[in-house]
Amino acid sequence: MSKVTTLGQFIIEKQADFPYAKGELSRLLRDIAIAGKTVNREVNKAGLMDILGKAGSSNIQGEDQQKLDIYANEQFISALTSGGECCIVASEENEDIIRIGSAVAKNAKYIVAIDPLDGSSNIDVNVPVGTIFSIYRKLSPERDADISDVLQSGTAQVAAGYIIYGSSTMLVYTTGNGVNGFTLDPSIGEFCLSHPQMRIPCDGRIYSINEGNYIHFPKGVKQYIKYCQEEDQLSQRPYMSRYIGSMVADIHRNLIKGGIFIYPYTASAPNGKLRLVYECNPMAFIIEQAGGRATNGKDRIMGLQVNELHQRTPVFIGSRNMVMQAEHFLQDAIDLSFNYNENSAFIYSADTH
Ligand code: P6P
Numbered sequence: 001m002s003k004v005t006t007l008g009q010f011i012i013e014k015q016a017d018f019p020y021a022k023g024e025l026s027r028l029l030r031d032i033a034i035a036g037k038t039v040n041r042e043v044n045k046a047g048l049m050d051i052l053g054k055a056g057s058s059n060i061q062g063e064d065q066q067k068l069d070i071y072a073n074e075q076f077i078s079a080l081t082s083g084g085e086c087c088i089v090a091s092e093e094n095e096d097i098i099r100i101g102s103a104v105a106k107n108a109k110y111i112v113a114i115d116p117l118d119g120s121s122n123i124d125v126n127v128p129v130g131t132i133f134s135i136y137r138k139l140s141p142e143r144d145a146d147i148s149d150v151l152q153s154g155t156a157q158v159a160a161g162y163i164i165y166g167s168s169t170m171l172v173y174t175t176g177n178g179v180n181g182f183t184l185d186p187s188i189g190e191f192c193l194s195h196p197q198m199r200i201p202c203d204g205r206i207y208s209i210n211e212g213n214y215i216h217f218p219k220g221v222k223q224y225i226k227y228c229q230e231e232d233q234l235s236q237r238p239y240m241s242r243y244i245g246s247m248v249a250d251i252h253r254n255l256i257k258g259g260i261f262i263y264p265y266t267a268s269a270p271n272g273k274l275r276l277v278y279e280c281n282p283m284a285f286i287i288e289q290a291g292g293r294a295t296n297g298k299d300r301i302m303g304l305q306v307n308e309l310h311q312r313t314p315v316f317i318g319s320r321n322m323v324m325q326a327e328h329f330l331q332d333a334i335d336l337s338f339n340y341n342e343n344s345a346f347i348y349s350a351d352t353h
Contacts, residue, residue, distance in 0.1 A: 007033055007171065007182045007191035014177070024085045025135070025159060025175070028110050031083030032133055033171055033191055035076045036163040039117070040184060042071055043129065043165040068123050069093060072116035072131065081105070086112050087138060087145040090309055092278055097150055097309065110158075111136040111149050113278040119246030128166035130248025134282035135159040150309060154281035154302030161286065162248045172198065172252065174289040179255075195256075200292040204258025204319040205239045208250040216266035220297070220333030224262075224326045247274060251283055251317065255290055260318035260326060264297065272296075272314035276306060280315045293323040297330045 005013075011026040057070075073093040080086040084104035090097045090113040100108065112135055119129040136152050138145045161173025169184040171191050181195030207228045214222065228239040242259070244250050250261050265272050274280050284294030284301035294301040294317040304313060316323050 004185075005193040007193070010180065010182070010193055014175070024109055027083060028080075028085040028112070028135065029159065029161075029173065031079045031085065032076070032112075032161070032163075035079035036131060036169070036171060036191075037184065037189060038075050038079075039068075039072045039131065040163070040165055040169045042068060043117075043123065044169075068129075069117050069120045072120075076112075076114055076116050076131070076133075080112055084108060086110050088112070088149060089114065090150045090277060091116060092118075092275060092310070095310075097147055099145070106144070107141075109138050109141070111138060111145060111152075113150060113282070115275070115278045118248050118279065119244075122244075122246050127244060128164055128246055128249040130165060130246065130252075131163040132248060132279055132282050133161055134278060134285070147309070150277065151306040153306060154276075154284055154304065157281065157285050157302075160282035162252070162282070164248050164252050166249060166252075170194070170252070172255075172286065174286050176285075176289065179286055179290045198255060198290050200255045200287060200290040200319055201258030202291065202320045204254065204260065204322055205236055206242050206254055206257060206259030207239050207262070207322070208241075208243045208254065208259060208318075209262040209264075210243055210245070211241065213266045216268070217264055218297075218330065218333065220330030221262065221264045221326070223333055224329040227325070227329065247279060247283070251287070254318045255287065255292070258319045258322075260316065260322040262316050262326065264314045264316075269312065271312040273312060274315050276301070276304060276311045276313045277309055280313055280317075281306075283317060284315075287317050291320065292318055293320040294318075295323060295327060297327060 008030060011029055015026055073091055077089050077098060080089055081100050085108050087100055087105045087108040088097050088111045092115040112133055115132040117129055118132050122129055135158050136156055137158055138149050159173060159175045161171060163171045170181050172179060172181040179198040181198055182191035183194035185192050230237050254261055263272055263274050280301050287294050296314045297316050301315060316326050
């Protein structure tokens with residue numbers, strides 16, 4: 001049986017990659033993994049407990065909170081608070097940043113931005129969901145951390161990862177030295193290295209987009225979808241349409257098999273739906289570190305100006321050549337600018353057919 005490397009062993013072995021870290025980042029990743037195991041336990045028995053369904057509340061986004069959303073959020077905040085390595089948590093589930101008030105945390109170096117349970121509306125139908133996290137260093141040790149430490153560019157991330165609660169539970173993360181995947185072995189309660197040095201194929205045959213929004217897509221996106229559907233033996237088209245509706249699951253599949261995930265702007269979401277700080281930036285860091293590409297259709301996701309905590313962005317992410325191909329259609333298409341009319345929804349300013 002080949003040697004089993006647990007996440008803890010791996011982090012210690014790789015600590016040398018972090019000249020300035022004295023173990024704090026390692027402990028922070030450990031804290032996240034511990035919370036992930038706890039959430040995994042509840043997700044895996046969601047159908048057996050009164051933890052399914054809506055909590056009867058909504059989050060800052062105005063989205064119905066699922067009971068597991070709230071549970072997961074509490075678990076990650078609790079683990080990060082007791083771990084003592086994190087001074088601020090920025091969560092999709094909370095309007096404002098959460099300052100960790102403990103004496104230890106006052107000197108903590110790290111900020112964690114997190115989507116505790118992405119895709120949670122899928123829980124009741126047993127579709128994979130995930131946690132997405134992004135880690136930054138506090139900008140200046142002299143002062144207390146504040147929102148400016150959270151609104152850093154994606155290029156300032158020191159680590160990013162996701163946990164996918166699927167047919168198996170995996171933790172996939174990067175600290176800027178490639179991407180490694182760990183599968184939870186429930187028999188020993190450890191995440192074990194199962195996917196070392198993950199690389200996304202530079203080409204793929206899977207495109208992931210909610211085609212239900214087709215009529216609202218920019219013209220270039222429509223043209224790219226048609227391109228994916230055309231018959232062309234040389235480029236192995238038509239591609240396959242695969243859309244789970246859970247960002248972590250769609251991107252994880254494309255990371256392994258190759259593919260592109262697109263959530264463009266639409267009439268109802270003029271800045272796209274997905275959030276920059278705790279969804280797109282961490283996933284972009286991972287995909288870039290695996291050799292892929294992540295843009296908003298034009299500009300690099302990780303280079304976007306971060307102005308507010310729950311800021312949204314269109315996202316085109318995955319196999320490098322597929323993302324570049326999609327960008328090509330967007331650049332060549334007539335730019336659509338939505339002309340909002342107070343008496344109606346959005347009116348396209350150009351022919352969209
Ligand atoms: P739509 C889940 O609600 C989520 O935030 C992502 O995980 C997922 O990719 C996206 O929204 C799905 O959105 O509009 O296609 O249902």
